Amino acid sequence: MDDGRPLQQAARLACLCVVIHAPEDLRLDEREVEPLGPGQVRVRVGYGGICGSDLHYFHQGGFGTVRIKRPMTLGHEVAGTVAEVAGDVTRVRPGDRVAVNPSRPCGRCRYCLEGLPNQCLDMRFYGSAMRDPHVEGAFRTLLTCDAVQCETVAAHVPLQHAALAEPFSVGLHGVARAGSLLGKKVLVSGCGPIGALAVAAARVHGAAEITAVDLTDETLAVARAMGAHRTINVAADPGWVARFSGDKGTFDVMLECSGNERALRAGLEVMRPRGIVVQLGLGGDVSLPQNVVVAKELSVCGSFRFHAEFALAVRLINEGRVDMRPMITGAFPVRQAREAFELAGDRKRAMKMLLAFDEAAG
Amino acid sequence: MDDGRPLQQAARLACLCVVIHAPEDLRLDEREVEPLGPGQVRVRVGYGGICGSDLHYFHQGGFGTVRIKRPMTLGHEVAGTVAEVAGDVTRVRPGDRVAVNPSRPCGRCRYCLEGLPNQCLDMRFYGSAMRDPHVEGAFRTLLTCDAVQCETVAAHVPLQHAALAEPFSVGLHGVARAGSLLGKKVLVSGCGPIGALAVAAARVHGAAEITAVDLTDETLAVARAMGAHRTINVAADPGWVARFSGDKGTFDVMLECSGNERALRAGLEVMRPRGIVVQLGLGGDVSLPQNVVVAKELSVCGSFRFHAEFALAVRLINEGRVDMRPMITGAFPVRQAREAFELAGDRKRAMKMLLAFDEAAG
Amino acid sequence: MDDGRPLQQAARLACLCVVIHAPEDLRLDEREVEPLGPGQVRVRVGYGGICGSDLHYFHQGGFGTVRIKRPMTLGHEVAGTVAEVAGDVTRVRPGDRVAVNPSRPCGRCRYCLEGLPNQCLDMRFYGSAMRDPHVEGAFRTLLTCDAVQCETVAAHVPLQHAALAEPFSVGLHGVARAGSLLGKKVLVSGCGPIGALAVAAARVHGAAEITAVDLTDETLAVARAMGAHRTINVAADPGWVARFSGDKGTFDVMLECSGNERALRAGLEVMRPRGIVVQLGLGGDVSLPQNVVVAKELSVCGSFRFHAEFALAVRLINEGRVDMRPMITGAFPVRQAREAFELAGDRKRAMKMLLAFDEAAG
């Protein structure tokens, strides 16, 4: 904190943050708000969605080789209200309700200049310990960000829905990786938040038929509400693979959102020749039957985060082309963040859990 | 056999075949030549290349779930001279030297009608135990086949070279799966016959730079002769991955011809974002770091056999756009088939071993 | 006619056909129904939509170099009820309500085997004078066709809507040619039946934003009802090009359905670099500013008829994913075919005019 500042101003710049200190050690810390630079805005965060990576930091302090080395504010799925804008900002105005894109590519590296900003060599993505110093997250009552990160939310859209623009963007990017879905039979495996939103993304983009598979009926019900034509609980119906693997297979596109090896292997059996398997979400090692990939000439394609899809997500939500209501389990006040995190990990009870920041800031 | 035929004609229709009876039980059997139907031709086989799948049948009686259930003539890489043609054939004439496409799709199933004949639901591919009754192979002194299977070999091209059109087609199909190589850095892993011919296919199609990796210097020397700009013996140079993995990786395209898990995993490390990994050849289960595939948005694409590429392979050989000489280790008379098969499996001594059928038929 | 047949059966096989004899000479002729061969069905036609090519035959006796040389039954947009099926047919049963695909590729030529059946070298398309003898059309009370041409219509779907499956297929094929519309701004120019259905096709497949342009408010109102986000009457608003041509242009995809040179030229001005212009419908010569195509690296792509899109069209109509009501101007009894044809040509009064065949057959 800049000691020279008058107390009053310093007080105005403090805010509450949801900070992970160590596995299971989640705290509500008061931190200083970053000063407002050129092209920047200050957002009073309304709601923030808890993501799988937030849960990994909460429970294990990270995932794979990514581990927190010092306390870090979590969160990257937020929407709120613009409180203040720098003098040069015209994109938004105070009072505008916005969803905040947590992705901040450098705009100068070779991948940015190739049109692949999600592969930026100097990416700063909210609430990520991939680099050190870590990039602080957006679970905070006041957030200073670039105006270009803000997408305006329509008046009739609840901020809770707008907070889902980020995971919806992930689903949209997965669909973008698959190419046109015109006439295509799509299999979505794993119906957590990303999978359910991938269903919605595929539905909006014209998939002829969407089949969603998962191990729990509760998530499948959400997948159906988000647009799946058919859902299969593969735990209860182990014969499903045989039904869809005739004549070399059925599905043109698979959106693999479970990260589960068995789900992926089953999917390869039911894909038709030249089918495209899009893998979303970061998993570990998986054992694949390479002869199936070869003999059916499948393509297994990674999908990582998103870029232009964020603005598209907000647009589709604004226009009512996707209904986020089935996705939202509930919103807990930020002071009950721990309870919200606990519940968010229970797939039978929770799809998307939100934190409500407003009252804390009040 | 058509009993009505005079004995003399029946005698004329016998030929020598290289038949696998059981693992390690390879015999030179006399078998009847199939009668000449409409649209068909009879080819006096000159040379036949021994392929990896032939070796699998020879040593283990098959691979994976594919096993010989009864004696089967091996071989699917042959070239010879047209001896006789049915009355309706205009494509070739007796005396023409031809390479024979071992791939016979049905032309009526859904995949044939989608332009994917290599995915035919009723494929009959020479020398394959994938279906039962097995499809007999082409290692025989006289072969009856459809005229459309024959591609004319130019006068100046040795039949030994023409016999390599089939494995070259496999490499070409792999390159076709990768899309345009203009400006692309290509990694070829595994420099057996398919890998070395994949190098040639990539070179002909304009790869900016081809790096070939293998474990033996002998195969790498062939890869270099076939067009690799750079070769790396990864056994001798384990630091190669580190050199090529900076800034998320170097290579745009990988043609994976080893079927080896370690080779594939190393390749994923050195691929750049959005790179395309084409997997050729049928392997078993492989363990993949799915997080690398996702984070770099790689595409792992299977490549299975070929179709239109066969005619292209013959054309490129005819025009001298690929020189097959470095590929050919030698040709053994068919009566020494066992010795040829033994040698063909030794990667330090043999690249492509051929069987010479001419004298046997003489 | 097979003379050996008893008179009674022959009488049963007669039906009424809408036949063009010469320009403006449209007659309702009694013609014999084709016998029912293997794999075939007989359909009692319910409704038939009048297409632009029908109007060309009606008014000018053809278009371009395509001219009727003898009387020809018109029509290729029909739906009806299966009356009878050959013994080997399992796809449909008597009583099933079906839309009939007028496209009958040979399944054997090079383009059919490349997966391009709409480019078939031996195509027989209903009601077309492109070949001689002409291919008779489907504006008839009884139609004998192949079972594979029939797509089952859901119980709740009016046959009038099902009759629009064919022009909707044309729109869907245009969208398929454009590739994925995810995040794309789409311009549809010309809002006759094909244009309005192209709007619907683009909307179903997720276009981020659809702008429809035409010269008449009536057709634009239909385009809006079919899913356009924005409509522009370019006759009333000549400044529209300037508004959308900044920074090299706005639209990612153009579906050009007017066949009008001025519309195409205006479209090229408002397309952004690397934009895709899909040209639907057969026009004559057009003068293009090739320097614009080059400098912005636009792609102008033809779209001709459809194939797999027909089944998709019926599916989308069956599932209520497109609402055909705004498309239908009305249905005239077939005995008033001339009046229907006259009205169908008036773009201010008619979008899609249908002929009702049921009562005539009664």
Next chain:
Amino acid sequence: MDDGRPLQQAARLACLCVVIHAPEDLRLDEREVEPLGPGQVRVRVGYGGICGSDLHYFHQGGFGTVRIKRPMTLGHEVAGTVAEVAGDVTRVRPGDRVAVNPSRPCGRCRYCLEGLPNQCLDMRFYGSAMRDPHVEGAFRTLLTCDAVQCETVAAHVPLQHAALAEPFSVGLHGVARAGSLLGKKVLVSGCGPIGALAVAAARVHGAAEITAVDLTDETLAVARAMGAHRTINVAADPGWVARFSGDKGTFDVMLECSGNERALRAGLEVMRPRGIVVQLGLGGDVSLPQNVVVAKELSVCGSFRFHAEFALAVRLINEGRVDMRPMITGAFPVRQAREAFELAGDRKRAMKMLLAFDEAAG
């Protein structure tokens, strides 16, 4: 000129430039050399190729709406020797022989950030009057440019050949727009410098068969030397279209380099369904048979300049994968620039004319 500078330094910074003042008014003017900024180098120009656009400025003062408004140095195809480098430059060193990329995109606009730098909204391309103030060209004895514009030329490559890297890049970009040429039959129409180099680009990238057409035997001879399998003088052989238009056409890809309407129209007749016509070079209005584009579902794609292809061009020249000797008509001393420009416009006598700058600078 900065008056404050000492005379000696100013003298050192003067150089000779080939400047167009008005149509047919070409002068050799002494101009000041731009100061050396960070990241920049000074190149002693060796050779410069005269391009079609240079000829347009020379004869007509421009083309289309692009007209010189004040004197402008011409030229954008140059190679030379590095004379001096800024302190921060590591890419090249004094004495290095380099080809200079005349394309300088901004790196910040939306198209640059989409990976389309050749569509940059703020492009500065040497010797172009597209913007005002015009961008000065590179026909000068001393050129100050960014180090990133320089590609090192191999020791054994004559600078005359390296000067052709720019037009070769144009051909390579056209081939890149066409996608993979594996197995493709390519038609190149117009065999001026761009066409002949497009032949070379297609040959290097594996076109199965290249047919070049033109009106003059002299250019066709060069096309053959650059890799065309077949050449046709369409003035002498008007029946060529009929020979190649059977079964809907022959060619998969057309590289249209003539800008001539008749050539384009003939090409559309001989293209096969789904063929890709790449239009290179800026022409005026052309009248197209839109019904052919539609019925055969052709794609007519613009190709504008190049970007990454420049480095590739130099690489291919360095490695001897393309031989530039047949391209070069001769090199005139810069003091005979007018004579060189006159000759360059005579297609029967000149393919690529070069200006030699070295002695002038001596």
